[in-house]
Amino acid sequence: MPENTLKQQLYAGKAAFGVMCTFPSPPVVEMLGHLGFDWILLDNEHGSITVDTAEACIVAAELTGMAPIVRPVGNKAEIIAPFLDRGAWGVQVPHVNTADEARAAVDAVKYGPEGHRGIFSGGRPAGYGFKGATADYAREANRQTLVCLMLEEVEAIENLPDLVTVPGVDVYFIGSGDLSQSMGHTGQPTHPDVQQVMERGIKTITGAGRIAGCSCPDNMARIPLVTRDQIVEKEKAAYDAFMLSRANRPNIGPYSLLLHMPEMAQRLEALRTYLRDEASLPQKLQELVMISVAREMGCAFIWYAHAAAARQAGVRGDIVDGIREKHALANLDPEEQTVVDFTRELLQDRKVSRPTFDAATARFGQRGTMTLTNLIACYAVLAYNMNTYALEAPAHPTEPALP
Secondary structure, three states: OOOOHHHHHHHOOOOOOEEEEOOOOHHHHHHHHHOOOOEEEEEOOOOOOOHHHHHHHHHHHHHOOOEEEEEOOOOOHHHHHHHHHOOOOEEEEOOOOOHHHHHHHHHHHOOOOOOOOOOOOOOHHHHHHOOOOHHHHHHHHHHHOEEEEEEOOHHHHHOHHHHOOOOOOOEEEEOHHHHHHHOOOOOOOOOHHHHHHHHHHHHHHHHOOOEEEEOOOOOOOOOOOOOHHHOOHHHHHHHHHHHHHOOOOOOOOOHHHHOOOHHHHHHHHHHHHHHHOOOOOOHHHHHHHHHHHHHHHOOHHHHHHHHHHHHHOOOOHHHHHHHHHOOOOOOOOHHHHHHHHHHHHHHHHOOOOHHHHHHHHHHHHHHHHHHHHHHHHHHHHHHHHHHHOOOOOOOOOOOOOOO
C-alpha cells in the first residue's frame, strides 16, 4: 500500500487542503492533483462515484501524490470496505454523532486486532497478492489507512468529549453544511451561531491533542478566525481584554478580521462605542447613517447588522427599502434628509458641499456634525475591512440582502 502522505502531513502538525469531486472523472481528478491539493474527497454519499467507478479515480489521484479519500454513503462495514479494497487511502465517514458510532467506523476500516474488516490480499492495496505475506499487508494497511469522522449535527459537537477518546480515529472533521441545518440555519454555514459552534468544536478536538478538520464554505472570509496562540506576544493582553469586553460572544463581522491586530480592534471598537453613545446624534439618525454607509459601500454585513435595527429605531420602512434599492427617497423629515445627503456626499465625493455642511451644523451643531462625520468614517473603515477580506453576511430572517 502506498505511503499515506496525508497522514504524515497531518501528524507532522501541518495543514492539508483538499477538494471534493462528486462525479467519476479520472482526468479531472488527475488535473486537481496537478493543482497542488493534498487530498481529494471522492463523494459516494452525495455524488455519482460508486465502487465500480472509484478505482480509476483513486489511481488518477495517486499519479500526482494526492491522497484519495472516499466519503461512503453510510457508516457500515459492507459500504466502507469495498472502497478500501479498491485502494482508497481512507474514508471520511458521514454523520458520526456518538463514541459508539466512531468505534464502528474504526472497526470497519481496520483489520484485526484493531478492527474486523474482512481480510483481502488480492487487490490493489496489497499488490494483488504478489508482494509479501497477508499478515504484513494487514499491519501496513492498519498503519496507512486514514479514519476521518464527519461531525455534522449539534449532537456530535456536544458528544465531542467522548468522541475524542476513541482510539484509531485520525481526523474529526466538522461539516458546516449539515451542522447549519441541524441548528435551524439551513444553507447558512457562515451564520455566526454556526461559526461559534464550529469554533467550540475545533477547540475541544485540538485541546484533546487530536486532529481537527472543517469544510470551508465558498463565502468564508479571505482570512480565518484568529486564535490566541496566533497573536503576537505583545498584543495578547489586548486580545484578552477585547474578548473579556465581549463577554465571550462570538467574534463575527469586522472583529472576526480585526482581531488579527487586537490593539487596533480595541481602539476602533472604543471609537465606535464612543460615537454610538454620543447624544448629539439620536439613535434613529445613527442607524440611518449606518445603512447609508452600508449601501454606498456595498457592505453586506453592515446592512445585515443594521437594516432591521434602523426600522426598530424609527426609520420608516419605505426609507430602508429605498436605500437598499437605491430608489429616490421621498418625504424624509429635514434631519433625515440632512443625514442622508451628508453621508452620500462624503462617501461619493470624499467631501461635503457648503450647503450640506451648513444644513448639518444648523440642525446638529458643531458637536453633532463632528459626530456625524466620524460615525460615517468609523463605519467606512469597518466596511473597507469587510470588503477587502470578502466577509459576507449570513441571511437575515426578515431583511432582504443588498442587491
